[in-house]
Amino acid sequence: MIIYIDMDGVLANFDKRLVAPREPGKGLPPEMLQKGFFRNLEVMPGAIKAIDELESIPGIELYIATKITTKNLHSATEKYQWIEEHFPTLLKNMFITCDKALLKGDFLIDDYHKWKTFQGNFIHFNKHNSLEAWEQAVKRIRDATKK
Ligand SMILES: [Mg+2]
Secondary structure (H helix, E strand, C coil): CEEEECCECCCEECHHHCCCCCCCCCCCCHHHHCCCCCCCCEECCCHHHHHHHHHHCCCCEEEEEECCCCCCCHHHHHHHHHHHHHCHHHHHHEEECCCHHHCCCCEEEECCHHHHHCCCEEEECCHHHHHHHHHHHHHHHHHHHHC
């Protein structure tokens, strides 16, 4: 079973480093265009435990699926560095992609509704309550492996 996991808002606490909440239609927050922004994000609460649990389930392959902004190309390097620091077992399993709907797999865990276009099962991640969101996501995947 192939599982894709988003970074910003799922593994990494993107919102916490914004100066002000992101508003639709207002463009990209200027701070996310600066070198170091993506490198210094905090880990989302519950993410380390959840990845440990998912990695312990037999038959599961975990991958990162992340889209980067072309307005800050440091983000690509910084995302690799960030994963190497916080989730080193996933370092070689990273997809930087412009369209998550083109990925083949069983589950995508993502906070962005747009990616419900994913061809497998979409698990919407509630970034405002990540502990509960991670518990629910792990349970749903665990249940799917028992079928
Ligand atoms: Mg996201």
